[in-house]
Amino acid sequence: MLDAEALRLVPEISIDYAVMERASKRAVVPAAFDWSDIGSWNALADLVDADEVGNRRIGNAIFVGAARNYVQSSKRVIAAVGVSDLMIIDTDDALLVAHREQSQSVKQVVDALKRDRHHSTELHTTVYRPWGSYTVLEDADDCKVKRLVVKPGHVLSLQKHHRRSEHWTVVSGTAFVRVGDREFDLEQNQSCYIPIDTLHRLENRTDRDLALIEVQCGDYFGEDDIVRLEDRYGRV
Secondary structure, three states: OOOHHHHHOOOOOOHHHHHHOOOOOOOOOOOOOOOOOOOOHHHHHOOOOOOOOOOEEEOOEEEEOOEOOEEEEOOOOEEEEOOEOEEEEEOOOOEEEEEHHHHHHHHHHHHHHHHOOOHHHOOOOEEEEOOEEEEEEEEOOOEEEEEEEEOOOOEOOEEEOOOEEEEEEEEEOOEEEEEOOEEEEEOOOOEEEEOOOOOEEEEOOOOOOEEEEEEEEEOOOOHHHOEEEEOOOOOO
C-alpha cells in the first residue's frame, strides 16, 4: 500500500514528465491500437456513441431541440432543451455546465475551490476508509445522516463525541457494537442510541459486508469531533 503522506507530497504532473523523460533506461514498443489518455471531458465524450445530431449521454438524459451536447448523470434525469455544444456532468458532489471548447478550464475551477478551501476538495459524498466507506445522505444544520458499509473482519475505532449523539440502524448484516460498558449484536432492522460523550465502537465479525444508517444529532458534525482512544489503523 502506498504511504498516504508520501503520496500527498508528489507533484501533480503527468507520468511522462515525472518519470519517462527522466529515466536513464527506457524502451518504446510500437502498438497497433487507438490511444487516448482521456485527459478531458471531451476525450471521455468521444468514447460514447452519438445520436443523429451529435448528442451523447451516460445515464438519464433527454434532449429536446439540442445538438452536440454531452450529458453524464449518475442519478437525476437531465433535460437539455434548445442548447448546443455543452458539457453537463452531474455527480453526487457537484454539477458542471461548460461549453465543450472550455472543457480544459475545469482545472481553473478546481484551483479556485482549493484557494477557497472548499470542503469538496477534501471530502466527497462517498468517503473511503480502511474499514470500508460512508456516504453522506443528508448534511443539515441540525443533523447529519450517513450510510456506513463496514468490510468483513474490520472494526472502527473506539471513540466518543463531545457535540453529537448518534443512532445506528442496521440495514444488512450483523454489527457487533460497544456502547459504554455494554457489548451486543445488532441484527438487521435493529437500532441503538449512542449519547454524547459515550465511548462506542462498531465491528463486523462476519464474512459479508455490514451496512447501517447513522443519524447524528447535535450542533456540530465535523470529523474533528472524533476522540479516538483505540484504533487498528494508527489514527489515535
